[in-house]
Amino acid sequence: MGLQARSKQRKLQPCPVPSAFPHSPPPLGPRLRAAPSGLCPAHALTAYRHRQCACAVPGCGLGGSGLAVQRRAVPCRPLEQVATMPVQLLKFIKGKLETQLPSHLQREDLKQLQTGLDHSNKYFQDTFVVAGFKVAESPTAREDGRHACHLQVSEEAGSAIYICTQPSTSPFSETTSASVAPKYVYTPLNCLKDGTVVNLYGIVKFFKPPYISKGTDYCSVVTLVDQSNEKLTCTLFNGNLESLPKIYKNGDIVRFHRVKIREYNGQMQGITSAGFASLTFDGTVGAPVVPRASSKVYTFIDEEQKTVEELRIWAASNLSVPGPEAKLSDVKPMMFFDLTCQLVGKAKVDGSSFLLKVWDGTKCPYPTWKVPVEEKELEGDKALLHRLRNVTVDVLAYDNHVQLAKSLKIGSFLRIYSIHTKQASATNEDISSHIEFHLHGGTCYGRGIGILPENNADVEELKTFLECVDLTDSQNMENMSSLELGDTFDNYTDLESPLQRCQQLSATVLTDHQDMSNTMLKTVLNSRAPQQYRIRAKLRSFKPQKLYQSVKLHCSKCNTLQEVPDGDAFDLILQGCAATAPNPELQSMSWYESVMWTTQEEKERKITIHFVKHYEMLQRPENTLLMIEGGTLKEIWKLTRRFKCVIPVKSKEDDLELLDLSAPFLLQGNIKYYGCKKCSNPKSIENLSSLAEKREPSWEPTEIAQVLGIELLQYVFVMKFTLVDGTGALNAYLFDYEKFFQIPASEILTNSFLQQKMEMTMNTLSPPGRKLGQFAVLEGDKNGKDLLVCCYVCRVLEFSLHLGKNQK
DNA sequence: TTAGGGTTCG
Numbered sequence: 001m002g003l004q005a006r007s008k009q010r011k012l013q014p015c016p017v018p019s020a021f022p023h024s025p026p027p028l029g030p031r032l033r034a035a036p037s038g039l040c041p042a043h044a045l046t047a048y049r050h051r052q053c054a055c056a057v058p059g060c061g062l063g064g065s066g067l068a069v070q071r072r073a074v075p076c077r078p079l080e081q082v083a084t085m086p087v088q089l090l091k092f093i094k095g096k097l098e099t100q101l102p103s104h105l106q107r108e109d110l111k112q113l114q115t116g117l118d119h120s121n122k123y124f125q126d127t128f129v130v131a132g133f134k135v136a137e138s139p140t141a142r143e144d145g146r147h148a149c150h151l152q153v154s155e156e157a158g159s160a161i162y163i164c165t166q167p168s169t170s171p172f173s174e175t176t177s178a179s180v181a182p183k184y185v186y187t188p189l190n191c192l193k194d195g196t197v198v199n200l201y202g203i204v205k206f207f208k209p210p211y212i213s214k215g216t217d218y219c220s221v222v223t224l225v226d227q228s229n230e231k232l233t234c235t236l237f238n239g240n241l242e243s244l245p246k247i248y249k250n251g252d253i254v255r256f257h258r259v260k261i262r263e264y265n266g267q268m269q270g271i272t273s274a275g276f277a278s279l280t281f282d283g284t285v286g287a288p289v290v291p292r293a294s295s296k297v298y299t300f301i302d303e304e305q306k307t308v309e310e311l312r313i314w315a316a317s318n319l320s321v322p323g324p325e326a327k328l329s330d331v332k333p334m335m336f337f338d339l340t341c342q343l344v345g346k347a348k349v350d351g352s353s354f355l356l357k358v359w360d361g362t363k364c365p366y367p368t369w370k371v372p373v374e375e376k377e378l379e380g381d382k383a384l385l386h387r388l389r390n391v392t393v394d395v396l397a398y399d400n401h402v403q404l405a406k407s408l409k410i411g412s413f414l415r416i417y418s419i420h421t422k423q424a425s426a427t428n429e430d431i432s433s434h435i436e437f438h439l440h441g442g443t444c445y446g447r448g449i450g451i452l453p454e455n456n457a458d459v460e461e462l463k464t465f466l467e468c469v470d471l472t473d474s475q476n477m478e479n480m481s482s483l484e485l486g487d488t489f490d491n492y493t494d495l496e497s498p499l500q501r502c503q504q505l506s507a508t509v510l511t512d513h514q515d516m517s518n519t520m521l522k523t524v525l526n527s528r529a530p531q532q533y534r535i536r537a538k539l540r541s542f543k544p545q546k547l548y549q550s551v552k553l554h555c556s557k558c559n560t561l562q563e564v565p566d567g568d569a570f571d572l573i574l575q576g577c578a579a580t581a582p583n584p585e586l587q588s589m590s591w592y593e594s595v596m597w598t599t600q601e602e603k604e605r606k607i608t609i610h611f612v613k614h615y616e617m618l619q620r621p622e623n624t625l626l627m628i629e630g631g632t633l634k635e636i637w638k639l640t641r642r643f644k645c646v647i648p649v650k651s652k653e654d655d656l657e658l659l660d661l662s663a664p665f666l667l668q669g670n671i672k673y674y675g676c677k678k679c680s681n682p683k684s685i686e687n688l689s690s691l692a693e694k695r696e697p698s699w700e701p702t703e704i705a706q707v708l709g710i711e712l713l714q715y716v717f718v719m720k721f722t723l724v725d726g727t728g729a730l731n732a733y734l735f736d737y738e739k740f741f742q743i744p745a746s747e748i749l750t751n752s753f754l755q756q757k758m759e760m761t762m763n764t765l766s767p768p769g770r771k772l773g774q775f776a777v778l779e780g781d782k783n784g785k786d787l788l789v790c791c792y793v794c795r796v797l798e799f800s801l802h803l804g805k806n807q808k
Numbered sequence: 809t810t811a812g813g814g815t816t817c818g
Binding site: 398 | 811
């Protein structure tokens with residue numbers, strides 16, 4: 001599609017040149033951004049409709065026809081909201097224009113565009129996508145012979161203009177629409193006008209977490225501030241909780257699209273308009289810039305990442321948003337505070353109040369109020385509630401909070417805003433007065449309940465903390481019954497029962513290898529390998545007893561096994577690399593976008609993250625591969641929770657390179673991928689760009705390893721089972737790449753749940769301290785779903801012989 | 809429509 005645009009001649013009111021906003025382009029009218037291959041973001045061009053402009057800046061006097069193009073950040077007048085662009089269709093046949101453009105127009109390369117030159121008779125050719133337009137009759141069609149219709153676009157109607165930037169494909173193929181980036185204009189908070197619909201960036205100064213309004217929707221009230229120091233309070237409604245901004249604390253940064261501005265009580269006020277959408281970011285300087293989106297589809301470009309980082313820095317030095325956060329161990333009588341906690345139990349108390357039993361792993365220094373509730377009303381794992389009884393507190397939620405409180409899921413992580421601690425007056429029966437926790441009715445001071453997602457940084461921290469809590473310190477041993485003491489001393493009692501219930505290994509009817517009859521072990525032992533048998537045996541013992549020791553790394557090329565390096569070794573390598581400063585010349589190359597910052601710790605450290613682009617654009621975090629220089633182990637783990645792939649690198653003179661292969665060359669989720677030192681032949685890191693150019697990069701570890709010249713080591717279970725059936729004892733060696741009882745070898749080292757599962761599986765197969773006759777009988781299916789399988793054992797035998805040959 | 813920031817009945 002070809003598209004010519006010409007601005008409509010309109011008179012504009014003079015407007016003061018906006019003050020410089022480092023985070024935001026000047027408040028211009030609709031803009032287009034072209035970022036063709038090889039054009040760095042700093043030189044990205046901004047094109048916008050433009051009339052004979054009274055702006056004195058050189059380059060602005062481009063006249064009223066043609067497509068005006070200017071460097072961004074050149075102050076100019078804001079344009080009116082409604083644009084009218086005559087449209088004429090140009091036909092292309094085999095990539096060539098069938099219709100001739102007027103002869104006075106000369107084609108301009110986007111890279112050559114610059115200010116100060118006359119572009120009246122220039123055109124450039126790219127693929128545009130215009131969305132959200134109105135079609136109107138062209139008033140000049142008769143005179144100028146153009147198309148009878150033209151398109152009207154306006155920000156208010158949510159119009160967007162896109163330019164395709166796919167470098168390698170013909171700009172006229174159908175596939176180009178796959179990578180387009182809309183461009184939005186963000187209005188500083190001191191430039192808002194009544195009756196407009198705008199896009200905004202701001203730092204959250206105050207917010208009310210979404211609550212159920214008296215109408216039909218959820219409501220959230222958010223007060224923003226930006227570098228202009230102007231405030232804006234927005235009242236946001238939506239029937240869907242998920243569509244409201246995911247703000248968790250003051251200081252978060254938000255991007256709002258399509259906020260309607262109104263004047264109310266002499267002040268500007270924001271309100272949701274049709275198509276309202278938001279992104280929310282952690283406001284902490286240096287934290288990964290990961291959007292929490294209120295809609296499934298959104299755009300977020302590199303330039304905006306800088307906006308967020310600049311807002312963070314501005315906020316750090318210009319705003320103080322001391323949150324009233326506190327741990328249970330910090331509470332005092334008569335205070336209001338925000339509590340980040342996990343929900344352990346809940347109960348209906350009466351019509352106007354609802355009980356939440358929560359903990360944060362710390363202990364309140366005062367005796368706490370226990371709200372009496374009927375046993376049948378209390379929801380939650382009774383054993384867990386009992387175990388945690390001295391570290392949970394009862395929070396009573398009233399009135400409008402009851403409905404939301406009722407709907408909360410046990411085990412979820414919450415932030416309860418503005419809990420009030422109240423000291424109950426001492427009575428005769430209760431000399432030692434206790435503290436009560438109230439979430440009063442209403443939404444004053446942001447009072448309410450927020451549900452935090454599992455990947456929230458504070459939740460991650462809390463979870464880690466909760467896992468380490470030693471409950472024995474908080475148990476009052478003297479008052480415990482003998483039964484309770486039993487609970488305390490047997491750490492597994494509470495955990496084991498639900499787990500066991502879920503994972504009990506039942507006797508199964510074998511479905512695999514029904515064609516084979518069982519063979520006695522004596523016969524197997526007297527046979528020559530290789531052969532396949534089906535056996536029925538009991539597991540007498542297995543090694544190693546410490547199951548994590550059964551996981552090794554195997555190189556299928558040189559057939560060597562090695563231990564999985566521990567985290568300390570990786571940490572040491574990272575520390576060594578952090579001493580080398582990132583090479584500034586390797587920042588933001590054509591295929592990746594870099595962000596560098598310096599930590600504020602005592603010993604300053606430079607961290608650089610290189611985000612690999614896909615068709616010139618950053619992808620959603622969950623699809624993004626990034627490379628990191630100078631990060632610590634903890635930081636790298638944090639990144640792996642949000643991004644698809646993390647590759648630790650260091651700068652050398654002319655390229656980035658992988659670290660020593662004692663360190664993982666790739667991290668995905670909680671899996672560290674290693675390369676064989678002997679068989680790998682590392683290639684240039686730039687080879688990753690070939691994967692990024694794929695239509696949908698899968699970022700498979702095998703593919704990444706291949707392009708980087710790495711011989712990927714595979715995680716394997718290596719175990720020895722001694723099987724008996726009364727006729728003999730057979731050692732069977734397990735060598736399994738994939739899964740053993742649905743437990744992936746690559747994940748067991750970092751997953752305590754899988755470790756417990758494996759331990760229980762093995763204990764069921766070979767219970768410690770029991771007689772042989774009580775052992776589980778080993779059979780099963782080849783998927784390893786229930787018990788060891790005959791074919792499984794056969795494979796093990798074959799492999800053991802194979803290994804035996806190699807070792808000899 | 810709802811709410812339009814500014815703590816507490818319990």
